[in-house]
Amino acid sequence: MAGHLRQPPVSVSMEAVVQTALDRGYTAQGEMFSAGDMALLAEEVTGWRAELLSGGMRGDNTKAVLKHLVDGQPVLIPYDEDFNHEPCQRNGHRAHWAVASGVLLGLDQGSVCREHTQPDPTLPWLLLPQDSPSHPFPTAGIREAYILAKQGKSLRYQLWSLDKVSESNAQLRDIDPHRAGDGTQYMLPKGGVEAGLAGQVVLLHNGGQTQ
Known part of the structure; x- marks a missing residue:
């Protein structure tokens, strides 16, 4: 899903993703x-x-995540998935990954520079960033934040409260006991699910490989 957001899009099959993860010992x-x-x-x-x-x-990570999304770049987020794909808190028993690709900010009136925005054609109170290499990020006046995200099994994107996503992400502690006891081998990092996932996200930057 993240690859499709690149310009031009990168098409990679799920089979290729899984096989690469198997070959590298990630899964x-x-x-x-x-x-x-x-x-x-x-x-x-x-x-x-x-x-x-x-x-x-x-804290500071909130601003980093939101600015990354405002700049039009995706974030990979581990979280507990509820039955409607939205974030919940199950101690990691329903841990899944989602791709966030957009953000909706509730701002105090007057906190946005109109020079860098334009009103939505059908919702004039909704201000859209002008196309530019780097959208200015509002540093004050943010009252609430929602992220546009999609989980692999979902048929559509959803708006999730950033607070709820953050809470779900922070409490990923254990593998589902039913999975842990089913006799199947799983790849767990040292320290388990909590060490591997809790409080962590992956920011994807449009550019070359990490130095």
């Missing part, structure tokens, strides 16, 4: 419990430069 059954391994895999199969962001999605 055994298609699972991906390490954000670090996901970053390496994403670089190899999409050509994006991957940056691993740790320490949760709060």
Whole structure:
């Protein structure tokens, strides 16, 4: 899904993604419990430069994630997926990955520079960034934030509260006990699910490989 966001889009089959992950030892059954391994895999199969962001999605990391999305670049986020694909809190028992590719910010009136925005044709109160190499990011006046995200099994994009995504991402601690006891081998990083996923996201940059 992230590859399709490149210009021009990068088309890579799911079979190729899984086979690359198997060949590199990142997965055994298609699972991906390490954000670090996901970053390496994403670089190899999409050509994006991957940056691993740790320490949760709060504080300074909130601004980093939002600015990345405002600049039109995707973020890979591990979270617990509810039955409607939205974020929930299940201690990591329903851990999945989503691709975030956009952001909707609720801002105080007057906090946006009109020079760099244009009103939506049908919703004049909705301001869209003008096409530019780097959209100016509002540093103040943000009251709420939603991200435009999609999970692989979902048929459509959804708007998720950034707070709920952050809470779900932070509490990824354990593998589902049913999976842990089913006799199937899974690739778990040292320290388990919590060490591999909790409080971590992958920022994908349109450019070359990591130095």
